[in-house]
Amino acid sequence: MKRLLSVIVPLLIVFCLPVRVHAESAETSARAYALYCADNGELLLSENPDERLPMASTTKIMTALITLEIAAKEDRVVEFTEEMTAEGSSMYLTVGEKVRLSDLAVGMLMQSGNDAANAAAIAIDGSTKRFALRMNRRAAEIGLDNTHFVTPSGLDDRAHYSTARDLAKLMAYAMENDSFRKLTAQKSAAVDFVEPSGKRVIYPNHNRLLSLYEDCIGGKTGYTQTAGRCLVSAAERDGLTLIAVTLDDRDDWDDHMKLYERGFEDYAAITPEKTTEFRIPVVGGTSDEAAVYAKKNACVVAKKDRIGDVRTSVSLPPFLYAPVERNAEVGTLVYSLDGKTLGEIPLLSADTIAYDSRRRGFFEYISDVLGF
Numbered sequence: 001m002k003r004l005l006s007v008i009v010p011l012l013i014v015f016c017l018p019v020r021v022h023a024e025s026a027e028t029s030a031r032a033y034a035l036y037c038a039d040n041g042e043l044l045l046s047e048n049p050d051e052r053l054p055m056a057s058t059t060k061i062m063t064a065l066i067t068l069e070i071a072a073k074e075d076r077v078v079e080f081t082e083e084m085t086a087e088g089s090s091m092y093l094t095v096g097e098k099v100r101l102s103d104l105a106v107g108m109l110m111q112s113g114n115d116a117a118n119a120a121a122i123a124i125d126g127s128t129k130r131f132a133l134r135m136n137r138r139a140a141e142i143g144l145d146n147t148h149f150v151t152p153s154g155l156d157d158r159a160h161y162s163t164a165r166d167l168a169k170l171m172a173y174a175m176e177n178d179s180f181r182k183l184t185a186q187k188s189a190a191v192d193f194v195e196p197s198g199k200r201v202i203y204p205n206h207n208r209l210l211s212l213y214e215d216c217i218g219g220k221t222g223y224t225q226t227a228g229r230c231l232v233s234a235a236e237r238d239g240l241t242l243i244a245v246t247l248d249d250r251d252d253w254d255d256h257m258k259l260y261e262r263g264f265e266d267y268a269a270i271t272p273e274k275t276t277e278f279r280i281p282v283v284g285g286t287s288d289e290a291a292v293y294a295k296k297n298a299c300v301v302a303k304k305d306r307i308g309d310v311r312t313s314v315s316l317p318p319f320l321y322a323p324v325e326r327n328a329e330v331g332t333l334v335y336s337l338d339g340k341t342l343g344e345i346p347l348l349s350a351d352t353i354a355y356d357s358r359r360r361g362f363f364e365y366i367s368d369v370l371g372f
Contacts, residue, residue, distance in 0.1 A: 027258075028047070028246060028249060028251070028255040028258070028259070029249050029250050029251040029252075029255060030047070030164075030246035030247060030248060030249035030252070030255060031048065031051070031053065031228070031247055031248035031249070032046075032047060032048035032049060032051050032053060032163065032164040032245075032246075032247045032248070033045075033046060033047050033048075033049075033164055033244070033245060033246045033247070033249070033255065033259065034046045034049045034164035034165050034167075034168045034243075034244070034245045035168075035242060035243070035244050035259045035260075035262070035263050036165070036168035036169070036172065036242065036243040036244075036245070037240070037241070037242055037243075037263075037267065037301050038171075038172035038175065038234070038241040038242065038243055039240060039241055039269060039299055039300070039301050040300065040301045040343055041169075041172075042301065043165060043168075044242070044263050044266075044267065045259060045262060045263065046164065046165070048164070049163060049164045049165040050146055050163050050164075050165055051163060051164075052146050052161040052162070052163055053161060053162070053163065053164075053227070053247045053248065054156055054160065054161055054224065054226050054227035054230075055154060055160075055161065055162040055167060055222060055227060055230050055247060056154045056156075056222030056223050056224045056227040056228075056230045057089065057112045057114075057153065057154040057220065057221060057222035057223070057230070058154065058162075058167055058220045058221070058222040058230050058231070058232045058245075059117075059149065059151065059152070059153065059154030059160070059162075059222070060108040060109065060112060060117055060152075060153065060154060060220055060222075061167070061170055061171055061174050061220050061232060062135050062138065062139070062149065062170060062174075063108060063117045063120060063121065063131075063135070063152040063153070064105040064108040064109050064120075064174075064180065064183075065173075065174045065177055065180050066120075066124070066131075066134065066135065066138065067101060067102070067104055067105045067108070067120040067124070068102065068105045068177060068179040068180050068183070069177065070101065070124055071100070071101040071102040071105065071179075072179060074101075075100050075101050075102050076100070076101055076123070077098050077099070077100055077101075077194050078098065078099060078100070078101055078104065078119055078120070078123040079096065079097070079098045079195075080093040080094065080095055080096065080097045080098070080099075080115070080119055081095060081122075082095055083118075083122060084115060084118045084119040084122055085115060085118070086114035086115050086117070086118045086153055086155070087114065087155070088114045088153070088155060088224075089111060089112040089113060089114055089206075090111065090113050090114060090115045090116075091104075091106075091107030091108075091110075091111045091113030091115060091116045091191075091201075091203060092113075092115070092201075093107075093113075093115050093116070093119065096195070097193060097195055097196070097199075098193065098194040098195035099191060099193055099194060100194065101120065101123060101124075102179075103191040103192075103193075104116040104117075104119050104120040104123075105120070105179075105180075105183060106183065106189045106190075106191050106203060107191070107203065108120070109180075109183050109184050109189075109205070109220065110186070110188065110189050110203035110204060110205045110206070111203045111204075111206065112206055112220075112221060112222070114153040114154075114155065117151075117152040117153040117154075118152060118153060120152065121152040128151060128152055131152050132149045132150055132151065132152065135149040135152065136148060136149050139166075139170075142169060142170065142173050143169065144162070144166040144169060144170060145166070146161075146162065146163045146165070146166050147161065147162040147163065147166045147167075147170075148160065148161055148162075154222055154224070154227075155224065156224050156225075156226045156227065164245040164246070164247055165245075167232050167245045167247075168232070168243040168244075168245045170232075171218075171219075171220075171232050171233075171234055171243045171245070172234075172241075172243050175217075175218065175234055175241070181217070181218065184207075184217075184218030184219065184220070184234075185210070185217050185218045186205060187204065187205050187210050187211065188202055188203060188204045188205060189202070189203055189205075190202045190203075191203065206221045207219045207220065207221055207231075207233065208253060209231075209233050209253060209256055209257075212253055212257065213235065213256070213257050213260065215235040215236060215237045215260065215264070216233055216234070216235050217234050217235060217236050217241075218233065218234045219231065219232055219233030219234060220232050220233075227247070227248065228247070228248035228249065228250070229246075229248070229249050229250060229252050230246065230247050230248070230249070230252075231244075231245070231246050231249065231252040231253075231256060232244070232245050233245075233256050235260045235264075237264050238264075238268065238269060239269035239271055239297075239299055240263075240264065240267060240268060240269040240299070240301065242259075242260060242263045242264070244256045244259045244260060265304075266303055266304060267301055267302070267303055267304065268301070268302060268303075268304045268307060269299040269300075269301055270299055270300050270301070270302055270307070270310060270335060270343075271298070271299040271345075272294045272333070272345070277291060277292070277293060278291070278292040278293075278314070278316065278347070279291060279292070280292055280316060280317075280319065280320055280330065281318070281319040281320070282319065282320045282321075282322055282324060282353050283319050283320065283321050283322065284321060284322040284355060284356055285320075285322030285323065285324065285353040285354065285355060285356055286322070286353060286354045286355075286356050287351065287353045290320060290324055290330075290349050290350065290351045290353055291349070291350035291351055292316065292330055292331065292347050292348065292349060292350065293347070293348060293350050294333055294345050294346075294347060294348075295345055295346040295347070295348055298345040298346065299343075299345070300335045300342050300343025300344070300345065301342075301343065302335075302337060302342055306337060309337055309338070310335055310336070310337050310342060311335070311336045311337070312333060312334070312335055312336075313333075313334045313336070314331065314332075314333060314334075314347075315331050315332045315333075315334055316330065316331035316347065317330070317331065320349075320353075322353050322354065322355040322356065323352075323353060323354050323355045324349050324351065324352065324353040325349065325352055326349055326350065326351060326352040327348050327349065328348065328349045329346045329347065329348055330347055330348065330349050331346075331347040332344040332345065332346055332347055333345040333347060
């Protein structure tokens with residue numbers, strides 16, 4: 001059978017026009033702010049995005065993320081002890097009570113519990129200082145160049161700081177964790193205590209933006225007298241995910257909504273309208289071709305007034321060698337604007353094709369390659 005690379009379904013680009021009121025200004029009351037696109041890692045709007053500032057309980061984004069990661073492997077029971085107590089906001093644990101590690105993440109993301117942060121840190125690493133070392137290692141891995149953690153809770157310390165840019169990157173990273181993403185989106189969450197048995201507490205989320213702004217999908221509040229009001233949030237509309245950060249901002253709720261409206265009005269996610277289907281020849285396999293599709297939920301981002309100028313091209317090899325694994329990346333859809341690459345969407349194999357172990361002669365091999 002003659003096998004040619006062919007496009008079965010034409011590639012279409014879609015986006016939704018804005019339907020909300022125009023955001024007149026991106027001005028905020030914040031000492032520093034950032035509007036960050038989680039889809040392409042771009043800073044869309046900012047002021048003082050790299051100024052090192054105290055970030056209060058937005059610290060708990062990192063603490064809760066690490067806690068949830070470890071709980072996913074072993075959600076052990078933690079007994080609350082005297083050394084875990086902390087001043088400030090609390091999930092109101094008392095000495096001798098027992099909850100699961102994942103419940104401490106609930107206390108952090110709902111109630112901003114300093115006691116929950118300390119309890120998780122000590123349960124995981126034996127002390128808050130050792131846990132802070134873990135936090136800093138992770139920060140380095142993520143590329144948070146202007147962040148340093150001293151406490152798991154975010155209580156003030158001169159050596160405890162971050163920036164609007166770094167916190168945006170951290171939130172985008174944390175939202176890739178399914179447990180974190182699900183929990184931070186909840187307006188309240190329940191904790192069933194192990195000890196005392198039968199005790200159940202429902203904790204409301206301090207993040208009022210979940211109620212004030214329909215596109216909000218999560219976030220973390222913070223406040224100390226030194227740091228002022230701090231807020232990190234995430235919002236999603238028409239496939240576009242944005243992160244807003246404000247530090248030392250007396251009007252943070254309104255400022256986040258203004259930033260989002262500006263971002264969603266000016267930018268759009270570009271995605272294949274439907275699964276873009278290709279067929280590509282396979283050499284030496286149990287099947288002579290494989291289906292290829294665009295990665296789901298992937299997109300590139302462009303300013304809405306330039307959407308019509310975006311160009312798309314397909315980058316695929318002329319054939320694949322067996323074996324071919326399902327979901328293996330075999331090529332890309334390349335989006336460009338003004339001759340520069342705007343972004344790429346992976347093309348993945350839809351099939352698993354094993355190697356054909358039968359002996360194949362030279363002419364059969366050439367026939368496979370040439371498609372005869």
